Amino acid sequence: xxxxxxxxxxxxxxxxxxxxxxxxxxxxxxxxxxxxxxxxxxxxxxxxxxxxxxxxxxxxxxxxxxxxxxxxxxxxxxxxxxxxxxxxxxxxxxxxxxxxxxxxxxxxxxxxxxxxxxxxxxxxxxxxxxxxxxxxxxxxxxxxxxxxxxxxxxxxxxxxxxxxxxxxxxxxxxxxxxxxxxxxxxxxxxxxxxxxxxxxxxxxxxxxxxxxxxxxxxxxxxxxxxxxxxxxxxxxxxxxxxxxxxxxxxxxxxxxxxxxxxxxxxxxxxxxxxxxxxxxxxxxxxxxxxxxxxxxxxxxxxxxxxxxxxxxxxxxx
Numbered sequence: 181x182x183x184x185x186x187x188x189x190x191x192x193x194x195x196x197x198x199x200x201x202x203x204x205x206x207x208x209x210x211x212x213x214x215x216x217x218x219x220x221x222x223x224x225x226x227x228x229x230x231x232x233x234x235x236x237x238x239x240x241x242x243x244x245x246x247x248x249x250x251x252x253x254x255x256x257x258x259x260x261x262x263x264x265x266x267x268x269x270x271x272x273x274x275x276x277x278x279x280x281x282x283x284x285x286x287x288x289x290x291x292x293x294x295x296x297x298x299x300x301x302x303x304x305x306x307x308x309x310x311x312x313x314x315x316x317x318x319x320x321x322x323x324x325x326x327x328x329x330x331x332x333x334x335x336x337x338x339x340x341x342x343x344x345x346x347x348x349x350x351x352x353x354x355x356x357x358x359x360x361x362x363x364x365x366x367x368x369x370x371x372x373x374x375x376x377x378x379x380x381x382x383x384x385x386x387x388x389x390x391x392x393x394x395x396x397x398x399x400x401x402x403x404x405x406x407x408x409x410x411x412x413x414x415x416x417x418x419x420x421x422x423x424x425x426x427x428x429x430x431x432x433x434x435x436x437x438x439x440x441x442x443x444x445x446x447x448x449x450x451x452x453x454x455x456x457x458x459x460x461x462x463x464x465x466x467x468x469x470x471x472x473x474x475x476x477x478x479x480x481x482x483x484x485x486x487x488x489x490x491x492x493x494x495x496x497x
Contacts (some may be wrong), residue, residue, distance in 0.1 A: 323437025
């Protein structure tokens with residue numbers, strides 16, 4: 181006859197309950213992630229996969245069949261004889277020029293404003309609000325405003341030139357090269373407040389003890405900025421630089437409203453041309469191929485940015 185210890189039979193059941201409780205708690209985080217996963221699959225994974233499928237077929241909304249063509253539309257983008265290649269790479273050049281000019285302006289000007297408005301000056305909160313408020317405007321409102329400012333005939337800029345300075349009006353909106361002036365100036369005015377706010381937050385996290393020690397050592401204002409402020413703002417600068425470059429690559433609304441991509445497609449951005457190819461020319465397959473190639477360029481550029489800026493932030497060679 182076997183002897184059993186009281187409570188021994190209950191131990192396996194208790195152990196199973198504990199294991200079940202641990203298993204349930206392990207699944208709990210994934211249950212919280214399910215809503216995001218569902219939205220991610222529906223609004224990101226599915227559109228990307230469907231766009232790739234469209235780019236590899238001759239897609240016509242009115243046709244009964246959509247034959248598979250493989251990489252034909254991608255090859256067209258590298259064939260100089262095709263209009264898609266000419267217009268696409270021209271728009272890439274325009275977007276690159278805008279990014280190359282606007283990003284240093286947006287970073288340098290926002291940092292300068294942050295340094296000025298970080299000081300305890302009279303009306304500091306008011307001036308911060310003034311520089312931040314344009315960012316709440318929609319791109320259409322901003323574009324209409326700056327299109328009027330630089331209008332060839334009735335614009336405020338030309339009115340000042342003729343009435344106050346006695347100079348001839350300049351055809352900003354119809355001259356290649358000059359057409360970039362309202363686009364770049366308007367973009368800097370529109371978005372500088374966001375970067376300024378980020379730099380203000382970064383400046384607020386720098387301990388004043390560093391500056392006090394530097395003053396004791398007789399450091400000049402430039403030395404304090406070079407050896408204290410700028411190195412400690414490296415993480416903020418990395419974030420500002422990456423987000424500003426990505427936003428500049430996505431140039432669309434400013435050129436569409438201010439210049440409509442003209443004159444002679446000299447200000448047409450890449451996204452603007454992709455939109456035209458898809459919805460004006462009804463070439464959805466070609467537009468999808470352009471979008472994927474443009475996205476690949478942005479991914480590569482962003483990766484290189486992170487590598488270079490993160491290395492500089494760590495002080496590596």
